[in-house]
Each structure stands twice: as C-alpha cells, then as structure tokens.
Amino acid sequence: MSDHDALLVDLDGTVYRGPDAIPGAVESLEAVRASATVSYVTNNASRGPDEVAGHLRELGLTLDTSDVVTSAQAGAAVVADQVAAGSKVLVVGTEALAEEIRLVGLDPVRAEDDAPVAVVQGHSPDTGWRILAEAALALNRGAVWVACNVDPTLPNERGLLPGNGSMVAVLRTACRREPMVAGKPAAPLLQQAITRTGARRPLVVGDRLDTDIAGGHAVGAESLLVLTGVSTAADLLAAPAEQRPTYLAADLRVVDGDLGPTAVDDGDTDGFSARREDGALVLAGGGDDPTAALRALCRAAWASDDGWHAVRADGDGAEKVISALGLVTG
Structure with missing residues (x-):
C-alpha cells in the first residue's frame, strides 16, 4: 500500500453482503489504517452516513461518521x-x-x-x-x-x-x-471522497466493473477489483478499457500486504500462462490461485482488439482452475 495514501472502499459486495462482513474484510481494513486513510464510499443512498458508520462499527471497523461518503x-x-x-x-x-x-x-x-x-x-x-x-x-x-x-x-x-x-x-x-x-461511475461521489480525505494517490476498491472500476478511471485513480460481489471472471475478460482494474484479487485481504503481485498488467501469474489460439483464450499451467490464472487470461484477452469466442484449457490443472473461476470452456 506504499503507493497509495487512501483507500476509497465500496461497501455492498466488497465489505459486506447484507448485514454480514465478507470474510477477511474487517481485519484487513483495520490493518491498513496504519498506513493509509480508509474512506467508505457507497452508491447505496438508502441510509445516512451515521447509520452506515454504525453498521460498520458493529462489524468491528474503526471509523468516524465523516469516513462514510454516500451517493x-x-x-x-x-x-x-x-x-x-x-x-x-x-x-x-x-x-x-x-x-x-x-x-x-x-x-x-x-x-x-x-x-x-x-x-x-x-x-x-x-x-x-x-x-x-x-x-x-x-x-x-x-x-x-x-x-x-x-x-x-x-x-x-x-x-x-x-x-x-x-x-x-x-x-x-x-x-x-x-x-x-452523482454516484459511481460518474465522478462526483468519488471526487467528494478524494476532497474530504485530501488524498493524492487514492486507490478505488470495489466489486463492480461498471461502477467502482469505471469510477476510478473517471477520477484518474488506480483501482482494485475484488471477486466477492457482482462482477465475475467472465465480465472481467470482456471488460472494455474504461472498466479494466489496475489490480485483481479474490477479496480485501490483499490490501494488508503487497499489491504488486496482483497487478493485472505485470503481476504474478503463479505458473499460469495464456495465449490466443484459433479465436479462443487458452490457459496453460496450474496452481492454487485462480486469480493468478485470471490475470494471465486478462493479459491475453486485452492484448488485442481482436475478438475471442471461448476459453479453453491446456491441461488438467488449467481445466480445474477454469471451473473454479466459473468460466465455461468451449
């Protein structure tokens, strides 16, 4: 997190689902507060910032009401x-x-x-x-x-x-x-959060490509997509340029560590590789981290404007991880 002075974190699908925290979210956000400001930025306009802050405190997070910015x-x-x-x-x-x-x-x-x-x-x-x-x-x-x-x-x-x-x-x-x-992906909500925190190098964090990640692009900020909410692996592979995240991780636990390996463009693919072949994306290799495989697939998918119609596995290890990502082979 040394490259960022603030986290602008989405709530629904990122920190919690319904009333319950997503595993690892609270502990990781508490840990990162030692090195960066954490601002909770939600598109949900149904609750006031005081009510949202109260819910987050019940989950175990430390924050002031002013740390919540709503649409x-x-x-x-x-x-x-x-x-x-x-x-x-x-x-x-x-x-x-x-x-x-x-x-x-x-x-x-x-x-x-x-x-x-x-x-x-x-x-x-x-x-x-x-x-x-x-x-x-x-x-x-x-x-x-x-x-x-x-x-x-x-x-x-x-x-x-x-x-x-x-x-x-x-x-x-x-x-x-x-x-x-007013809300993400339009700039006003995130710009309000940036102004309030005084951030110069914010990181926008969320679960939706069309709101959180596109919103990061709208305000010129790097972004982290977590796969705990709306957007899926298939959505990510098909994402237009304005919805592509800087970083990709399974959940928020990545913020309590080194973001570098999760960079989509040049991060760790953990033994996986991907290529284009006969109009398909072909995944090869094997490993325990499906998001590493997804980063490899993204590089192949985004490297060219030429379309592709299917994802294929080259080997049993690749077949297993493609299934774990919810991708359909063809």
Whole structure:
C-alpha cells in the first residue's frame, strides 16, 4: 500500500453482503489504517452516513461518521449546484436522502403538486408506482433530474436484487429523459471522497466493473477489483478499457500486504500462462490461485482488439482452475 495514501472502499459486495462482513474484510481494513486513510464510499443512498458508520462499527471497523461518503450526499450536492437555495426537490428515496437535501439548504417534498423544480432519486426498498408517478409528472414538466446512482442490481446475502438503476429505468422509459448521475461511475461521489480525505494517490476498491472500476478511471485513480460481489471472471475478460482494474484479487485481504503481485498488467501469474489460439483464450499451467490464472487470461484477452469466442484449457490443472473461476470452456 506504499503507493497509495487512501483507500476509497465500496461497501455492498466488497465489505459486506447484507448485514454480514465478507470474510477477511474487517481485519484487513483495520490493518491498513496504519498506513493509509480508509474512506467508505457507497452508491447505496438508502441510509445516512451515521447509520452506515454504525453498521460498520458493529462489524468491528474503526471509523468516524465523516469516513462514510454516500451517493445521497453526492446527489444532494449535484442538485444544489443546479437550483436556487430553498428550492423544492421531489425525493424518490428514503428519509435519509431527504435529510441530505435539507442539509444542502433545499426543501424535500413528495408530491408534484408542491411544484418541485428538481427530482432526486436514490435507492429505497419501498419505492412504488405512486412516487414514481409523482416524479414522472415533475420531470415531464421540466424539473431537473439527478440520480444518486444507476446500478441495475444490488447484491445482498440472498443474491442480486433490483438496484436504483432499475427504478431509474422506469422514469427513463416513461419520460424519455436521462438523469444527471452523482454516484459511481460518474465522478462526483468519488471526487467528494478524494476532497474530504485530501488524498493524492487514492486507490478505488470495489466489486463492480461498471461502477467502482469505471469510477476510478473517471477520477484518474488506480483501482482494485475484488471477486466477492457482482462482477465475475467472465465480465472481467470482456471488460472494455474504461472498466479494466489496475489490480485483481479474490477479496480485501490483499490490501494488508503487497499489491504488486496482483497487478493485472505485470503481476504474478503463479505458473499460469495464456495465449490466443484459433479465436479462443487458452490457459496453460496450474496452481492454487485462480486469480493468478485470471490475470494471465486478462493479459491475453486485452492484448488485442481482436475478438475471442471461448476459453479453453491446456491441461488438467488449467481445466480445474477454469471451473473454479466459473468460466465455461468451449
């Protein structure tokens, strides 16, 4: 971690799934605090920073509430930049999001009859047709629209659930409009965290290529993908340039050590090698670390713009690790 002065760490799918910590996450993040600032940066706008901080403390993490940066805070800041102080803002989301709107000097409302000049939309498990209808009326009247994030899914202990992006898609379809986005992969949320920590060499850490890793690219920061949440090995091999991480690891335990071997471009492949052959990615060698094999496959996949259609194994050891990565051979 000597190359980075701050970790900007995602939560859902990275630190915890549902209410429970992912194995090794708490111990590793506590250890790294001796050498770097740790900031918890979440696209989930359903809870306030105090509630998020309380949950993290229950898991065993040491932090101040100011160490939590949410997309609700970023969304409120974006709205405040677009409208006059004291303006009415229709809130599609939880009371935690409404409170962030109050804190930036705006007036949260829940009905179009209140003549809101903006709509802010964040995740809430209780979002239903009625509030979406109110938002649609306001948007069709020309109100500013800010989405706290556009993640289509939300990981928890039961699997992938509909995220705020799925609800944003309802209004996108109904109103034929696109929102301004505050959360990852857009820059405002991560930039807020960078400003708050004063980091010069931040490392963005998360489980999603399309939000966490793309967000790192958006703010010019290196990034670490962990395979404990949404993005899979297959997603990584097919990732466009703007979603490719600097580092790759199985989970957060890697931050309590040397990141160098986990670099995708020049890190350790632990006896594995990969090549392109007849339109396929071919993995050879063997070892105990599936992520080392995945780094080798990434190098082969990303080395050329030429497409590939399958992953193949050259030997029993490679076959075993391809199965462990959830890749289908062809």
